[in-house]
Structure formats: C-alpha cells, structure tokens
Amino acid sequence: MITPRFSCSQSTESVMVSIYCPSVRASDVEINVDETLVTVHINPYFLRLNFAHRLVEDDESSAQYDPGTGYLIVTLTKEVKGQEFPDLDLLAKLLAPRQSEPVSAPTIEVIETSDAPEEDTEELIRRTNGLTLEQEEILQAAENDWQLPQAVPEPLPPLHLTTTKFYGFLDMHSGYFTHVSHTENEVNELGTDVESCPVEERRTRRLKYEEEKWDAEYYMADFADDEHIQELLVWQHPYLTQDGDPVYTEAENMIMLRLPRKEYMPTADQQHNLYLTLISVLFSYAYDARTTLHDPTSESAWTICSLTPAFSALDAPPYWQAQDQPLSSGEAVFSTEEILSTLVQSYRRVLAFPLYRSFVLADSCRMDVAKVLSRGKRMALRCLLDLKKILDHHDIYYVYSKIWVDDLCVWIQTLGSDEILKGLAKTIEALRLPKSAVGWDLEELEAVVLQTAERDSDSDDDTGE
Known part of the structure; x- marks a missing residue:
C-alpha cells in the first residue's frame, strides 16, 4: 500500500485531513474512526493517523473528493468542541503507531494453595539425611557460628553471545x-x-x-x-x-x-x-x-x-x-x-x-x-x-x-x-x-x-x- 501525501488543519469543531490520491474511485473510500485513530483506505492508498485527542463520526463529518485536483478532504468532528489538537504539522508524529497501554495489573494469579502432604515431608527428611560430609560441616558451622574462610569472588567478565556490535x-x-x-x-x-x-x-x-x-x-x-x-x-x-x-x-x-x-x-x-x-x-x-x-x-x-x-x-x-x-x-x-x-x-x-x-x-x-x-x-x-x-x-x-x-x-x-x-x-x-x-x-x-x-x-x- 502507498502512503499518500497529506496535510492536516483544524477549526474549533473539526479536524480536516487533505489527502492527495489522484485517479481513484471516490465510491471505494473506506474511513474508520477509533477514538484517536483514523484510517483511510482507497486503493492503492492507505493512511493511518493517530491524533492527540478523540474524534467522532457524526452527521457533521464528511468526505469530499475533487477529481480535478485529486484531493480527498476528510472532515471529522472533535469529541470535545473547541479542543486544540497539537502538532498537526508534525506528520511523522501523526503517522506513529498508537502508544501501547502499560501493564499495571499482575499477570500471574494464584488460584489455590494447600499444605504439603505428609509423604512429601518424609521425603524432605530423607533427602536431608543424605547430605554429604561437606554439606553437614556447613550446617554445623551455621549452627555453632563457626567462621569459615571466605574470599570476595572475582567479577565475571562481560558475557558476549555474539561478535556483532551495535551503534547508531x-x-x-x-x-x-x-x-x-x-x-x-x-x-x-x-x-x-x-x-x-x-x-x-x-x-x-x-x-x-x-x-x-x-x-x-x-x-x-x-x-x-x-x-x-x-x-x-x-x-x-x-x-x-x-x-x-x-x-x-x-x-x-x-x-x-x-x-x-x-x-x-x-x-x-x-x-x-x-x-x-x-x-x-x-x-x-x-x-x-x-x-x-x-x-x-x-x-x-x-x-x-x-x-x-x-x-x-x-x-x-x-x-x-x-x-x-x-x-x-x-x-x-x-x-x-x-x-x-x-x-x-x-x-x-x-x-x-x-x-x-x-x-x-x-x-x-x-x-x-x-x-x-x-x-x-x-x-x-x-x-x-x-x-x-x-x-x-x-x-x-x-x-x-x-x-x-x-x-x-x-x-x-x-x-x-x-x-x-x-x-x-x-x-x-x-x-x-x-x-x-x-x-x-x-x-x-x-x-x-x-x-x-x-x-x-x-x-x-x-x-x-
């Protein structure tokens, strides 16, 4: 699909989008408004704009195509009349995708919980009794507050999984x-x-x-x-x-x-x-x-x-x-x-x-x-x-x-x-x-x-x- 040339302007009640799409059939135009997101499709052109505030399609909205100039003028009503829409001249900002909503709620939910069964407790005791001699010494040291020799570990070198370096x-x-x-x-x-x-x-x-x-x-x-x-x-x-x-x-x-x-x-x-x-x-x-x-x-x-x-x-x-x-x-x-x-x-x-x-x-x-x-x-x-x-x-x-x-x-x-x-x-x-x-x-x-x-x-x- 081709992104057409366009420009935007506004009045106190509406936002006007002027789209240059010569040699098309006006009857094929499809316009969809989803709060701040507006899409216009008329083969082979496709335009998706994301505005700062909400727009609505109502009786005052319109779309007019002039075959002589090749311009399609789409007029959409502001949800809040008199609201100022900023940055209508920054085309790349209008073309940018809508910001995704941050996840605020936890994504893991605990459905139920229960106490460990008695046989699991016995299994834990059996494994503890099977500790090695070194592990027993560590447990005794903890129990008797022995001071085992310790050393600060050397920092690990940075891990590089690829030789590719990024820039820009x-x-x-x-x-x-x-x-x-x-x-x-x-x-x-x-x-x-x-x-x-x-x-x-x-x-x-x-x-x-x-x-x-x-x-x-x-x-x-x-x-x-x-x-x-x-x-x-x-x-x-x-x-x-x-x-x-x-x-x-x-x-x-x-x-x-x-x-x-x-x-x-x-x-x-x-x-x-x-x-x-x-x-x-x-x-x-x-x-x-x-x-x-x-x-x-x-x-x-x-x-x-x-x-x-x-x-x-x-x-x-x-x-x-x-x-x-x-x-x-x-x-x-x-x-x-x-x-x-x-x-x-x-x-x-x-x-x-x-x-x-x-x-x-x-x-x-x-x-x-x-x-x-x-x-x-x-x-x-x-x-x-x-x-x-x-x-x-x-x-x-x-x-x-x-x-x-x-x-x-x-x-x-x-x-x-x-x-x-x-x-x-x-x-x-x-x-x-x-x-x-x-x-x-x-x-x-x-x-x-x-x-x-x-x-x-x-x-x-x-x-x-």
Missing part, C-alpha cells in the same frame, strides 16, 4: 559497514574494525585520531589571517531571522512522509543522551551552514560527518559520566559538565578537521545551536531535514542518515519536548567554554601570533622612519 540511534543498527573496506569512506575513523569495535575502543581511537590531526601551525595561520572568518561571523541563518514557528515546504513534508514508521520506547537515560546527541549533530550542521552561507557544497556531507563523533567514530554522548544515580522516569536535568563535555568534543573537531579552524567560529556555532533549540522542536526538525537532505544525496555518507538522522527526525517529533529544548538553549547560551578545555595550548599559540604581528609592525615602523 539507541544502538539499534548493525551491518551497515560490513563492506567498508571496499568504499571510499574518508569519515570512518575505526577502519575495517568498525563492525566489531567495542564502545570503549571507539572513544580511545577517536581521541587518538584527533591528536594526530591537530595541527598547531594550521590554527595559527587561521588566527593570523582571519579576514574571511570575520565575514562568516556576522552572517545570520535565514531560519533564525524569521518570526514564529516554521512553515514546512512541500519538499520538507515529502521527506517527513518517507521517514521510517517506528515506535521508540527509550529509557530515561537513553532519552537524556539523545538530547545531548542532538546538540552535537546541530553543532555540525551549524558549522556547515555558516561556512557555506546555507548553500551546501560537495564537501558539506564530509564536513558534517567529520565534525560529529557519533558519525565518524560511532561515539555518541555522554562524554562525561555523572556519579549520580540513574535518572528516574521523565527526569530531564542536564548538568553544566555534561553539556560542556559535549560541546568540547565539537570544538575539538572544528579545530582539527575542516577548512576554517577557529575558536571564535566554533563559539558562533554554539550560539547558533542555542538559537535553534530556543525555537523548539519544529525548528530543530527543520535543521535535521536540511542535514538529512545533504547526506541522502551523497553516495557514501548517506549511511549516517540511515543510522542516526532518520531516527532523530522521527524522535524529535514524537518524543521531543519544547520545554527541554528551550532549557538546553538557555544553558548553552550562558555557557562560556574556556580555550583550555579543548586540551590544546590555544592561548599560547595565539600569543605567539600576536607577538609576531607586533614585532613585524614595529619593524615596518622603523623602516618607514
């Missing part, structure tokens, strides 16, 4: 890099071991590779000759200059319709870490958008993937491990340390890999991320759709769209919270990341450049005299 969104993916040796994947930092590399080893290799790629002279050259970088700093993203919520284009709606139909049930810790990953991904997007003036080039896919540790080394946040207890359900408290550690990884990548390696440029990207998050999940989704389009059009790096970006686009619509995103935005905006945090002597290198420039200036003055 919620560690749901594997097998995407089986033939990586036959592709020109310049982003992959794990080599041919990418499918079998443990999580701890991924981070070790990433940090080692960053140290190898760090070039102090390159940084000093960009710091000394920063005329073009200064031009990039004053640029503003066109999305962030518009007021109100973004209105998705037809192309963006089509991308959302092609997203996978998945239902995610992350734990509180996983949900927490996904917000941190979102910060890292949006930072890479912000760098590419700023350095290309929002006009992606053939290098944009490489830039985005290289700046995102979750892509290049399959190393997703958290990068700073709190000593607190695991998060309780629904908790969304982010410490300054873990947000700082997430941004530090992005700053390091900016200073080690792309064309423009500037700390102040990385700082501008941080502020771009804060502005995007302050506009809520709709703006974050729009940026993710931009990023997805860039990766999908690349012959090799599209794989990172499959293992991360597709799922992030669905997740932000269905489980993302505007309140949490705006809280993160405030923290990121107020954060001041010291240059020493990246682990390289940036201030010393900058001081050398400034001293050299001052000495050259003095020398020119002497020559002029």
Whole structure:
C-alpha cells in the first residue's frame, strides 16, 4: 500500500485531513474512526493517523473528493468542541503507531494453595539425611557460628553471545559497514574494525585520531589571517531571522512522509543522551551552514560527518559520566559538565578537521545551536531535514542518515519536548567554554601570533622612519 501525501488543519469543531490520491474511485473510500485513530483506505492508498485527542463520526463529518485536483478532504468532528489538537504539522508524529497501554495489573494469579502432604515431608527428611560430609560441616558451622574462610569472588567478565556490535540511534543498527573496506569512506575513523569495535575502543581511537590531526601551525595561520572568518561571523541563518514557528515546504513534508514508521520506547537515560546527541549533530550542521552561507557544497556531507563523533567514530554522548544515580522516569536535568563535555568534543573537531579552524567560529556555532533549540522542536526538525537532505544525496555518507538522522527526525517529533529544548538553549547560551578545555595550548599559540604581528609592525615602523 502507498502512503499518500497529506496535510492536516483544524477549526474549533473539526479536524480536516487533505489527502492527495489522484485517479481513484471516490465510491471505494473506506474511513474508520477509533477514538484517536483514523484510517483511510482507497486503493492503492492507505493512511493511518493517530491524533492527540478523540474524534467522532457524526452527521457533521464528511468526505469530499475533487477529481480535478485529486484531493480527498476528510472532515471529522472533535469529541470535545473547541479542543486544540497539537502538532498537526508534525506528520511523522501523526503517522506513529498508537502508544501501547502499560501493564499495571499482575499477570500471574494464584488460584489455590494447600499444605504439603505428609509423604512429601518424609521425603524432605530423607533427602536431608543424605547430605554429604561437606554439606553437614556447613550446617554445623551455621549452627555453632563457626567462621569459615571466605574470599570476595572475582567479577565475571562481560558475557558476549555474539561478535556483532551495535551503534547508531539507541544502538539499534548493525551491518551497515560490513563492506567498508571496499568504499571510499574518508569519515570512518575505526577502519575495517568498525563492525566489531567495542564502545570503549571507539572513544580511545577517536581521541587518538584527533591528536594526530591537530595541527598547531594550521590554527595559527587561521588566527593570523582571519579576514574571511570575520565575514562568516556576522552572517545570520535565514531560519533564525524569521518570526514564529516554521512553515514546512512541500519538499520538507515529502521527506517527513518517507521517514521510517517506528515506535521508540527509550529509557530515561537513553532519552537524556539523545538530547545531548542532538546538540552535537546541530553543532555540525551549524558549522556547515555558516561556512557555506546555507548553500551546501560537495564537501558539506564530509564536513558534517567529520565534525560529529557519533558519525565518524560511532561515539555518541555522554562524554562525561555523572556519579549520580540513574535518572528516574521523565527526569530531564542536564548538568553544566555534561553539556560542556559535549560541546568540547565539537570544538575539538572544528579545530582539527575542516577548512576554517577557529575558536571564535566554533563559539558562533554554539550560539547558533542555542538559537535553534530556543525555537523548539519544529525548528530543530527543520535543521535535521536540511542535514538529512545533504547526506541522502551523497553516495557514501548517506549511511549516517540511515543510522542516526532518520531516527532523530522521527524522535524529535514524537518524543521531543519544547520545554527541554528551550532549557538546553538557555544553558548553552550562558555557557562560556574556556580555550583550555579543548586540551590544546590555544592561548599560547595565539600569543605567539600576536607577538609576531607586533614585532613585524614595529619593524615596518622603523623602516618607514
């Protein structure tokens, strides 16, 4: 069955679903309403939508088909008149399956119980009398409070039933890099071991590779000759200059319709870490958008993937491990340390890999991320759709769209919270990341450049005299 293009709107009393299904027979349409679930079937199209509140089919409901335009307009009555239906523009959220009800009652019931018969008691006595000598000693020790020698058992090594390692969104993916040796994947930092590399080893290799790629002279050259970088700093993203919520284009709606139909049930810790990953991904997007003036080039896919540790080394946040207890359900408290550690990884990548390696440029990207998050999940989704389009059009790096970006686009619509995103935005905006945090002597290198420039200036003055 084909999922048709559609859009939703509402009035105070009804919800209207506009479905594009050209060249069909209007008499064959089947519409079913089950509380919040609405299904529309008209061969070869099938659409199932799950709304936030209940709808009913009554005399005021209707379905009208216009053969000229190919649109079927389905009007359904709200059970509670005047009730606001949220997120009608988030198509993936409407297409997501209805949440299953949690099991609250016990699933095992004791029908009856009875005392053990006398013959069972005698059998137990007979078996006890047959204890070995070692077992008798243990019983006597317990009875007389003897102190038998004891030792703390050695911890068992982690049990791995398979050599397969998982990665990507919620560690749901594997097998995407089986033939990586036959592709020109310049982003992959794990080599041919990418499918079998443990999580701890991924981070070790990433940090080692960053140290190898760090070039102090390159940084000093960009710091000394920063005329073009200064031009990039004053640029503003066109999305962030518009007021109100973004209105998705037809192309963006089509991308959302092609997203996978998945239902995610992350734990509180996983949900927490996904917000941190979102910060890292949006930072890479912000760098590419700023350095290309929002006009992606053939290098944009490489830039985005290289700046995102979750892509290049399959190393997703958290990068700073709190000593607190695991998060309780629904908790969304982010410490300054873990947000700082997430941004530090992005700053390091900016200073080690792309064309423009500037700390102040990385700082501008941080502020771009804060502005995007302050506009809520709709703006974050729009940026993710931009990023997805860039990766999908690349012959090799599209794989990172499959293992991360597709799922992030669905997740932000269905489980993302505007309140949490705006809280993160405030923290990121107020954060001041010291240059020493990246682990390289940036201030010393900058001081050398400034001293050299001052000495050259003095020398020119002497020559002029």
